Amino acid sequence: MENEHSELIIGYLQGRLHGRDLDNFYVWVNESADNKKLFFETKALYEACTPSREKSEIQDSWLRLLEKRTSRQHKKQSFWLRISTYAAVAIIATAITSSLFLWSSSQEKTMATRYIGGDGLNADVVELPDGSRVSLGSHTTFSYDAQYGKSRRVVYLEGEAYFEVAKQKDKPFVVKTKEQDIEALGTKFNVTAYPADSLLTTTLLEGSVRLTTSALAQQAVLKPNEQFIYNRKTQAFSLQPVDASQYVSWTTGYYYFPEQSLQAILYRLSHVYGVQFTVKSEELNHRTFTGTFYRGQSIKDIMEIIHLSIPIRYKIDDHHVTISEI
Structure with a gap:
């Protein structure tokens, strides 16, 4: 068969x-x-x-x-x-590295990051001095300074990363983004915090994390399979149950979209492929779609997957894709 x-x-x-x-x-x-x-x-x-x-x-x-x-x-x-x-x-x-590390001569003296692997399909991985591992998404900047591990473990993120944090109860692990501090003792969680995006998302797999957001008076504590979404523009937030494993599958090259709107899917893919999308229909933006994409597929393949489920026309022009109704 x-x-x-x-x-x-x-x-x-x-x-x-x-x-x-x-x-x-x-x-x-x-x-x-x-x-x-x-x-x-x-x-x-x-x-x-x-x-x-x-x-x-x-x-x-x-x-x-x-x-x-x-x-x-x-x-x-x-x-x-x-x-x-x-x-x-x-x-x-055709493989390319999904994250680019730019180190100046002065930074090299203070940074202790060890770069591991990265083939453009699976996530690039950074191993920290305490054994914590960080998988980096496309177009992501990640750093920490020479004080890491002395009293606290503080790292800085712009983009997306999946963290597997080594347990050190006396040294909290803190991820700093522009508006948020995410603190963990020993846990697995995913953070999406691209500078140009309106949404900042934290998804917890194991353990617990405490989020401190600059515009919010109260802290939020996440349990496994919970997701915290903060809207930078409106300063609104939501806490919702999810299947957290679906939100870290990108580390092995797979992107799962369970009943998500076309707008949400394209938002995600824009980072993965470095492509800008224009949708000429608000109704199309809200159509839902369930599917699995593999990082090795071209953007044309991705459009074909969507086309098989949603009637669309699309035009690919270099790094810009225009989508319209049929």
Whole structure:
């Protein structure tokens, strides 16, 4: 059955589907999130194996890969891990580091940050002297000074980061953003605080955190699977229950959007891809969408995912995407 669906996908990618076959493809791909995921993972594998090759050679290679994939169905590893073997060369060729660290000569004397990994798909990771780990999102600035760990552990954030804080009860861990201090003793939490955004969001996975916000009189204490959202423009806030694991999946390259508005999704993607979106319909902005995106997909792939669920037209012009109703 999976092989049958793969052949259907390849037919679509090669432009061979027409009439009822094309209708059947659209019906199948919209049946479930798993079907959409299989479509874009298969697309990634197909495109990784097709550049600068003759059509017959491409078809032969594709059939061989299908046979290998079918023979491995008894294994429990995910389809994405399997295709990564074949797509690695294509991914490595285009991968870029998602965060850029700029250190002046004077900063190098006071900063003790150790940079680890970063391939543009998974999050870049900073390991702090106390063993705490910080996963950094796209276009994120993160720093701490030489006093870190002496009496307190204070770090500074502009952008998005996921924190896994080492327990040191006598040395509180504090994340400072422009308007907020987020204090933790030993916990896992995610903070989104891009300077240009109106929303500042903190999501707690484990432990507890205490938030002190400059414009609010009262502090807020979060429990696991709670999210605190502060609006910088209106100075309003909300505290809501969430599945916190969905808000840190970005550290492994996956972005989950459970029943979120198109406006909220594009807001998130603008940081991930460094793209500006213009939506020419307020009604479209409020349409809801459930889906999973992978960081390795192009912005065109992302627009195709949305297009399969919401009837839209889109135009990509360099780093600007215009979206309108059909």
